[in-house]
Amino acid sequence: MARNPFPHAETVWSFKTARFETRLVIEEAHGYRYDGADPDGEVQEKLDSGEYAAFESAVLIFLDGEMIAWDSLGGSVYAANDVPDFWTAHRDPDAMNRNCSAMRAARGDVCICHYFPGMVRAAIKEARQYVAEMSIPRLRKAA
Secondary structure (H helix, E strand, C coil), rough: CCCCCCCCCCCEEEEEEEEEEEEEEEEECCCCCCCCCCCCHHHHHHHHCCCCCEEEEEEEEEEEEEEEEEEEEEEEEEEEHHHHHHHHHHCCCCHHHHHHHHHHCCCCCCCCCHHHHHHHHHHHHHHHHHHHCCCCHHHHHCC
């Protein structure tokens, strides 16, 4: 059984089936020191003022209530009012605004990827491996 990497984090997104649940949990990274390019200190200043928020996130996969897999990411920085973009921007109705769209590259944006869908894929891959290694009686027990 996997150990929950963020036991006090808030669940902000989930998807459930009969036996499986996938959750995205986030937890504010208090006192985070920005380690990216910030030559004039503007990003850190906005983090310190609360205009920006830094957080850690994890995608957790549960089977019959038992956590069996997870993937995590730390050091995400978003405008405080835009934190939900972390898990929603990849599905923006306007393709030009999708953080995972190559169309953004055509517009000159540097970032053409999004972490959340990749985290879901990685956690599901780990969960599938866990299920593949389960004994058949346990797998069928709750069915």
